[in-house]
Amino acid sequence: MLKCASFFAGVGGIDKGFEHNELFKVVYANEFDPYPVKTYELNSKLKVDCRDIKEVQPDEIPDFDVMLAGFPCQAFSVAGYRKGFEDEKGRGTLFFELVRIIEAKEPEIVFLENVKNLVGHDNGNTFRVINECLEQNGYKVYPMVLNAMEYGNIPQNRERIYLVCFKDERVYQNFRPLMPIPLKKKLSDIIDFKTKVDDKYYYTEGKYKGDIYEQLVAAMDDENAVYQWRRKYVRKNKSGVVPTLTANQGEGGHNVCLIKTKHGIRKMTPHECFNTQGFSKKFKLPKDMSDARLYKQAGNSVCVSVIERLADKIAEAYKAVNA
Numbered sequence: 001m002l003k004c005a006s007f008f009a010g011v012g013g014i015d016k017g018f019e020h021n022e023l024f025k026v027v028y029a030n031e032f033d034p035y036p037v038k039t040y041e042l043n044s045k046l047k048v049d050c051r052d053i054k055e056v057q058p059d060e061i062p063d064f065d066v067m068l069a070g071f072p073c074q075a076f077s078v079a080g081y082r083k084g085f086e087d088e089k090g091r092g093t094l095f096f097e098l099v100r101i102i103e104a105k106e107p108e109i110v111f112l113e114n115v116k117n118l119v120g121h122d123n124g125n126t127f128r129v130i131n132e133c134l135e136q137n138g139y140k141v142y143p144m145v146l147n148a149m150e151y152g153n154i155p156q157n158r159e160r161i162y163l164v165c166f167k168d169e170r171v172y173q174n175f176r177p178l179m180p181i182p183l184k185k186k187l188s189d190i191i192d193f194k195t196k197v198d199d200k201y202y203y204t205e206g207k208y209k210g211d212i213y214e215q216l217v218a219a220m221d222d223e224n225a226v227y228q229w230r231r232k233y234v235r236k237n238k239s240g241v242v243p244t245l246t247a248n249q250g251e252g253g254h255n256v257c258l259i260k261t262k263h264g265i266r267k268m269t270p271h272e273c274f275n276t277q278g279f280s281k282k283f284k285l286p287k288d289m290s291d292a293r294l295y296k297q298a299g300n301s302v303c304v305s306v307i308e309r310l311a312d313k314i315a316e317a318y319k320a321v322n323a
């Protein structure tokens with residue numbers, strides 16, 4: 001069994017993906033936002049360390065073999081501040097908190113997830129620094145950009161970069177890349193187009209300011225598609241999948257994913273957003289938490305089924321060497 005420690009754990013999407021393979025067990029998780037912590041703990045026996053990572057001393061973390069971290073991407077994201085490591089809010093520098101822990105704990109494997117744009121950020125300098133830091137600590141880095149709709153059998157257009165880093169060069173040599181798989185899951189497998197949901201999710205005449213409702217009615221003609229309200233206009237997702245879920249889709253109305261059903265035009269529910277990230281239908285959401293917080297948690301998380309496949313590949317490589 002390989003012990004995993006999870007940082008920037010959010011609701012635990014990466015953790016769930018690894019624990020699907022019996023080789024991995026998450027023994028520690030750190031996340032400083034109490035809301036995703038609540039969701040995490042509702043779905044796990046683990047008690048999350050909810051301090052700021054900057055306060056966490058390595059000797060307070062149980063020993064572990066695998067570091068899991070989808071570190072905050074705001075500083076690297078095109079939608080963010082474009083400031084990278086220099087982000088004045090300090091988010092860009094959080095990567096170095098991971099390096100501090102790696103140096104002290106020397107895990108066998110480091111698994112990192114981030115936005116695809118990490119590669120091009122600051123003309124490639126950000127990505128170069130990350131790679132150099134990992135290599136200096138003795139890791140061989142295997143980067144991959146994977147889209148959930150091609151590699152996770154989930155109808156979401158979500159491209160993310162994954163860095164799988166191995167201390168043992170032999171394990172690295174045995175690591176095989178993921179191959180694309182057919183997209184068999186349909187929108188109707190993750191979105192309930194048939195059942196009437198709570199009224200609050202529906203757009204009705206006069207419910208919102210201006211002519212939003214009229215615009216939606218005019219633009220949304222397909223009952224098997226996902227649309228997005230983009231501040232001033234409605235956009236249909238042409239590829240027949242859900243567009244990338246974002247953390248801000250609960251705020252101010254933009255980026256919200258909309259569907260047309262026989263009961264009316266409505267937002268996707270938080271549960272449907274978690275389904276869109278490949279979470280099991282058994283994944284529980286706290287009942288007393290606002291939708292805005294839940295949308296944020298879903299958008300911030302990962303496509304669990306892509307992580308599961310990666311965890312299986314890592315396990316295969318590890319077992320090939322450590323039989």
Ligand SMILES: C[S@@+](CC[C@H](N)C(=O)[O-])C[C@H]1O[C@@H](n2cnc3c(N)ncnc32)[C@H](O)[C@@H]1O
Binds near residue numbers: 008012036302
């Ligand atoms: C991109 S999300 C990762 C989500 C996670 N992979 C999941 O499956 O839900 C980054 C997370 O890092 C957390 N975070 C940001 N700064 C932090 C800090 N200084 N200490 C601890 N957690 C932090 C945020 O609250 C957020 O939940």
